[in-house]
């Protein structure tokens with residue numbers, strides 16, 4: 439009975455996977471999507487309020503003005519009336535920014551240590567906006583749901599065949615999916631956000647070479663940090679090389 443349930447679950451998962459696709463704008467890549475846009479906005483809103491509630495809003499008017507100016511210039515190129523863009527600067531020294539489904543963007547003041555002008559700020563903002571319009575966060579949740587479902591089915595099947603093998607199965611499965619699926623997928627999405635971000639910068643008439651300045655600034659700032667081969671982000675060197683390639687392609691399109 440258990441085996442039959444497992445089989446039904448696997449067939450159902452395959453059916454769901456086959457039916458639920460989303461096409462990323464610009465790159466036109468199809469990705470697995472189990473979350474509706476409504477659920478995505480709900481989760482995004484919850485995460486956004488979670489961060490805002492425990493953060494201190496910045497009172498630096500110059501930086502806030504710069505953020506709004508660059509953010510609105512970039513988002514004016516996106517034709518999506520459902521998105522209600524808002525740019526919020528919070529007091530936090532770490533170099534981080536995030537864009538939530540629905541159009542809320544949070545930027546840490548730490549970003550200004552490496553984003554020294556409008557064009558460089560546009561680089562990180564366009565990358566974060568690219569993640570949001572590509573629905574990468576929801577794709578990540580969808581992927582994890584499927585992997586967890588398969589793991590559950592695998593545990594059932596293993597328990598049915600040999601209960602002593604459940605723990606080795608779980609350990610092998612989790613390490614294998616992390617190294618073989620989860621981290622490579624995140625690296626691919628990071629690269630995709632860089633590519634889409636550069637397209638947005640170009641549409642907004644920003645000088646694309648500023649993206650290289652921004653990433654070089656970040657590389658210098660973090661020069662003491664060692665990069666792990668299987669990290670979720672490519673090394674700065676690889677990233678800068680890929681960005682150069684995309685810039686060359688975009689500049690040849692004129």
Ligand SMILES: [Zn+2]
Nearest residue numbers: 565569628631
């Ligand atoms: Zn990213």
